[in-house]
Amino acid sequence: MSHHCDFRFYGELNDFLRPPLRRRTVVHAFDGTPSVKDRIESFGVPHTEVDLILVDGGAVGFEHRLRGGERVAVYPTFQRLDGLPRLRSTPPDRFVLDVHLGALARYLRLLGFDCAYANDATDDALVEMSRTEHRTLLSRDVGLLRRAAVVHGGFVHETDPRRQVREVLDRFHLQEHTAPLTRCTRCNGRLADATPARGDVPESVLGEHIRFRRCLSCGRFYWPGGHVRRLRGRLAEVGVRI
Structure with missing residues (x-):
């Protein structure tokens, strides 16, 4: 069964998107209940570039499952939003x-x-x-x-x-x-x-x-x-x- 949700990518993440999808809310269709990581990467955005994901305003991890009707906001690593968890620990400087x-x-x-x-x-x-x-x-x-x-x-x-x-x-x-x-x-x-x-x-x-x-x-x-x-x-x- 096909579902839909809204995706919006911010900052430099738009560089990975096809031009018609940049800096706008995109209605995205999918089957089943995929992880949000799977759907983000289906747009061409590597997971290493993502620091924060909000689904309907709440922070989630890569493993969060989508079921349809959600609003998904995806932020790059240079974004810092106080009080919200990052998806991974501080990267090593090696x-x-x-x-x-x-x-x-x-x-x-x-x-x-x-x-x-x-x-x-x-x-x-x-x-x-x-x-x-x-x-x-x-x-x-x-x-x-x-x-x-x-x-x-x-x-x-x-x-x-x-x-x-x-x-x-x-x-x-x-x-x-x-x-x-x-x-x-x-x-x-x-x-x-x-x-x-x-x-x-x-x-x-x-x-x-x-x-x-x-x-x-x-x-x-x-x-x-x-x-x-x-x-x-x-x-x-x-x-x-x-």
């Missing part, structure tokens, strides 16, 4: 990124965030790492974020890597949690003060007697230089300071 977000991974590591990334990782591997290592999965693949096993995730709307950094910091409220130049941008290992031997760094740099750091995982050396100033300038253009 990340795993899909294969298309390599530049974002390097920038986030530069800011000190623990970011797992491999340019040959499969979708199954990304989902498993997100689940077992308690990492937030960042992706521009809607289908990947709709997988039921993904608890914490985020769709990255921006395409420019620097603006992606700004988006991630804003969405997960990380502006006060950066620790610049404490992680290796190549392998994600932690950096520690170290004294290089000859051959570890260019002779011209070694003679300057500046502070060096070395990755505890891959052994790569880091030191202050023009590349750091350039990175600071590029990120400052989008309001990110290191």
